[in-house]
Amino acid sequence: MIEPMLAAVVGALFGAVIGSFLNVCIVRLPAEQSVVSPPSRCPKCGKPVEWRDNIPVLSWLLLRGKCRGCREPISILYPIIELATALLWAGMAWHYGLSLDALRGALFGTLLLGIALTDAREYIIPNEFTYGGLAIGLILSAASGLDSVVAALIGAVVGFAILWLVGVAGRWAFKEEAMGGGDIKMMAMVGTFVGWQGVLLTIFLGALAGTAIFLPLTLIGRKKLVPFGVFLAIGAAVTYVIGPSIIEWYRRYLGVA
Numbered sequence: 001m002i003e004p005m006l007a008a009v010v011g012a013l014f015g016a017v018i019g020s021f022l023n024v025c026i027v028r029l030p031a032e033q034s035v036v037s038p039p040s041r042c043p044k045c046g047k048p049v050e051w052r053d054n055i056p057v058l059s060w061l062l063l064r065g066k067c068r069g070c071r072e073p074i075s076i077l078y079p080i081i082e083l084a085t086a087l088l089w090a091g092m093a094w095h096y097g098l099s100l101d102a103l104r105g106a107l108f109g110t111l112l113l114g115i116a117l118t119d120a121r122e123y124i125i126p127n128e129f130t131y132g133g134l135a136i137g138l139i140l141s142a143a144s145g146l147d148s149v150v151a152a153l154i155g156a157v158v159g160f161a162i163l164w165l166v167g168v169a170g171r172w173a174f175k176e177e178a179m180g181g182g183d184i185k186m187m188a189m190v191g192t193f194v195g196w197q198g199v200l201l202t203i204f205l206g207a208l209a210g211t212a213i214f215l216p217l218t219l220i221g222r223k224k225l226v227p228f229g230v231f232l233a234i235g236a237a238v239t240y241v242i243g244p245s246i247i248e249w250y251r252r253y254l255g256v257a
């Protein structure tokens with residue numbers, strides 16, 4: 001019992017720091033700014049953020065959500081994203097121990113969180129998350145041997161191809177852009193982590209979640225643009241955690257295995 005707990009604590013500390021960096025990425029990547037320099041500043045008064053005010057979650061609480069310089073409020077989204085990332089990394093470390101599997105799950109979840117947030121806020125899925133995540137997925141698959149690399153590559157191709165085709169069909173049917181390029185690249189990235197069967201499940205779950213949440217909003221005319229990446233991210237996260245059991249069940253249902 002003590003070992004998973006220790007692993008979870010290490011995971012939480014790591015995740016909090018990663019979450020802090022994720023905040024920088026979410027704000028700067030859609031604006032095509034560097035995530036390395038300049039150092040973080042208060043967006044209102046321009047005061048550089050000191051190290052003691054840059055400790056994940058804690059600093060926000062100690063500052064009671066206000067900038068030390070101008071006392072303007074700092075969004076509660078920052079500590080929430082840091083906390084969510086810390087919990088994600090802690091959960092993976094708890095479940096898998098301090099291992100490559102834990103790192104893989106934690107990185108995938110972090111990428112999905114980043115994609116969901118930039119897509120929800122600005123309808124942008126940065127290439128750093130998609131191409132960068134694709135590279136991470138392929139590199140990590142290499143650790144499990146050639147078969148895994150092939151599976152990851154097939155997953156990427158299937159993910160890319162399906163959404164690309166949906167995009168082509170959508171343009172033909174509705175005479176407008178139905179699928180953003182970011183969604184297509186995103187599903188190539190997701191494919192390296194969940195494989196081609198996982199890609200199918202992700203799209204199914206994403207469409208389901210998107211319809212359930214967005215159809216009512218569209219019908220009452222509240223929302224026009226659908227940030228599909230948000231729902232694909234939800235679908236991919238669910239697929240990563242319980243996808244293998246669902247796919248196994250479905251194969252037995254079909255009598256394939």
Ligand SMILES: [Zn+2]
Binds near residue numbers: 044067068069071072
């Ligand atoms: Zn300020």
